[in-house]
Amino acid sequence: MRVTFKHAVLSVLLLLVLPFSAARAQSILRDAETEAFLHKASDPLFLAAGLNPKSVHLYLIHDNSINAFVAGGQNIFIHSGLILAADDVNEFLGVMAHETCHIACGHRVRRADAASIAGTTSILSMVLGAAAILAGGGDAGMGIFMAGQSMAQGQYLAYSRGQESEADLAGARYLEEAGVPGEGMIAFFEKLRDQEIFAQIRQDPYVRSHPLNRTRIMQLQEAVETSPYAGKGPNEDLNEQFTRLKAKLAGYLFEPRRTLRDYPLSDKSASARYARVYAYHKALEWDLALAETDALIQMEPDNAYFHEIKGQILFENGRVQESLPVFRKAVQLAPKEPLIATALGQAMVSTEDDKLMAEAIPILEDATRQDRGNSFAWFNLAKAYAWVGREAEASLATAERFYSAGAPMQAVMHAQRAMQAFDEGTPEWLRAQDILYVSEEAAEKMRKYQEERRRNENRRRFEETSFTNPLSHE
Known part of the structure; x- marks a missing residue:
C-alpha cells in the first residue's frame, strides 16, 4: 500500500481545509x-x-x-x-x-x-465558529469556522x-x-x-x-x-525555535528549488536541515529527506518533532510498518501532543491489523479528548470503532468528524444515527444531541448565506448583461 502526500493525514503542518481557489490557496495549518x-x-x-x-x-x-x-x-x-x-x-x-x-x-x-x-464569506462565519468552539468544548466547533473559510478567506x-x-x-x-x-x-x-x-x-x-x-x-x-x-x-532559545518554524514553513510552502536556494547544502544548521526535509519531501526525494531527518535526530535525539517528521515521511512513502516505532518514539517523547498521537493512530489504523486497530482506539480517544476539533483523529477513530463492531461509537465519532470538519449537514445525519443507537440521557446521547442542535443551526445559516450569495451573483450578471447588450436598451 502506498500513501500519497496529498491524501495522508499530516500532523506535521497539517492542512485542515482545502483551498477555495488555486490562485489564492488559504487554509488552516496545524x-x-x-x-x-x-x-x-x-x-x-x-x-x-x-x-x-x-x-x-x-x-x-x-x-x-x-x-x-x-x-x-x-x-x-x-x-x-x-x-x-x-x-x-x-x-x-x-x-x-x-x-x-x-x-x-x-x-x-x-x-x-x-x-x-471574489468568493468571500461573511465575517459572521468566524464569529459562529468561535461560538461553536465554546459550545462544543475545546476546539470542536472550529469546523464551523473552517466551513465558512473553505468558501473564502x-x-x-x-x-x-x-x-x-x-x-x-x-x-x-x-x-x-x-x-x-x-x-x-x-x-x-x-x-x-x-x-x-x-x-x-x-x-x-x-x-x-x-x-x-x-x-x-x-x-x-x-x-x-x-x-x-x-x-x-x-x-x-525562543529565537532559535522561531528560526526553525520559519524554515519549516518555507520548506512546506515554497517550491523545492527556492527552498534549496535559500537553505543550501552548505548550511548544516538545524533550521536549514528542517527546511530541506520539506523540500526533498515535496520533490519526492524520500532518501534525501530521511537523511536530513536522521541528521536532525542525531543532533537532538530527544526532539519529538524530529521523530514525528521522520515517521510521517516513512508513512507517506508506504513504509507504514517502519513508521510505527518512529511514531511511538515521538509519542513517548511528547505524550501530550494530540497531533502526534493522531499520526501514530492513523498509521495503526491504516494497517487494518486487528491487534493494531484495537490498540489504536485508546490512543485516538485520548487524542480527541485533548483536541476535539481534530477531524482526522475522529475519522480514524470511527474507522477503528467500526472495525471492532462498535457501530454506535462509530456513528458518534463520524458526527464529531463532520462537525469539526465544517460539514454540518453530514454531522446532522450521523448525530441522528448516534442518538438512535445510544440510550436517551447517556453522555454519548447528550453529546450527539449537542452536535445535532449546533449543526442544524450552522447548516441553516450557511444555506441562507449561500442563497443570498447566489441571488447577488445572479443580480450582478443580469446587470452586466443589461449594460452590455444593446437590445436591452431598445
Whole structure:
C-alpha cells in the first residue's frame, strides 16, 4: 500500500481545509511543534494583558500576505506570510502584543472591503465558529469556522486609528512586563509603513487594516526606549525555535528549488536541515529527506518533532510498518501532543491489523479528548470503532468528524444515527444531541448565506448583461 502526500493525514503542518481557489490557496495549518511554539512565545503577553492563555485560541492561516487579526472573541489568526516576513522572534512578538490589546482592550472589529473580494464569506462565519468552539468544548466547533473559510478567506478587519494607537502602547507595555524588548515591534512596523504609498491592491492586508503613520511609530518609540529591556536582543532559545518554524514553513510552502536556494547544502544548521526535509519531501526525494531527518535526530535525539517528521515521511512513502516505532518514539517523547498521537493512530489504523486497530482506539480517544476539533483523529477513530463492531461509537465519532470538519449537514445525519443507537440521557446521547442542535443551526445559516450569495451573483450578471447588450436598451 502506498500513501500519497496529498491524501495522508499530516500532523506535521497539517492542512485542515482545502483551498477555495488555486490562485489564492488559504487554509488552516496545524502542526504540533508550531502550535506549542505560538503559545510558549505568546502566553506571557496574554498574562501581562490579564488574559487566561488557555482561553486565547491561535490559528495559523496559509496565506503568503502579511496579516494578523482578531475575530470572534479571543481568537487570533496569523498569516504564514507574517511569520516568514519577521526577521526574528521579537518582531513577531511585537505584532502579537499589538493584537493582544485588541482582545484585552475590548476593541470592536468591523469588516472592510469583504464584499469586493471574489468568493468571500461573511465575517459572521468566524464569529459562529468561535461560538461553536465554546459550545462544543475545546476546539470542536472550529469546523464551523473552517466551513465558512473553505468558501473564502481574506477578510480584512479595520480598526480606528485611536484603537490602533492604544494597541501600540498597550502592546509595548505587555512586552515590557513579559521581559521582551519592544524594538521588534517598531522594526516590523517600519518595515510595513513603506507600503502605505502603494496602491491598495499591492498592499498587504495588515497595512490596510492597521493604518500606520510616522506619528504612531514615534509615539511607540518613546514608550519602548524607557523599557528596562531596551537594546537587548531576542531570547536565544525562543529565537532559535522561531528560526526553525520559519524554515519549516518555507520548506512546506515554497517550491523545492527556492527552498534549496535559500537553505543550501552548505548550511548544516538545524533550521536549514528542517527546511530541506520539506523540500526533498515535496520533490519526492524520500532518501534525501530521511537523511536530513536522521541528521536532525542525531543532533537532538530527544526532539519529538524530529521523530514525528521522520515517521510521517516513512508513512507517506508506504513504509507504514517502519513508521510505527518512529511514531511511538515521538509519542513517548511528547505524550501530550494530540497531533502526534493522531499520526501514530492513523498509521495503526491504516494497517487494518486487528491487534493494531484495537490498540489504536485508546490512543485516538485520548487524542480527541485533548483536541476535539481534530477531524482526522475522529475519522480514524470511527474507522477503528467500526472495525471492532462498535457501530454506535462509530456513528458518534463520524458526527464529531463532520462537525469539526465544517460539514454540518453530514454531522446532522450521523448525530441522528448516534442518538438512535445510544440510550436517551447517556453522555454519548447528550453529546450527539449537542452536535445535532449546533449543526442544524450552522447548516441553516450557511444555506441562507449561500442563497443570498447566489441571488447577488445572479443580480450582478443580469446587470452586466443589461449594460452590455444593446437590445436591452431598445
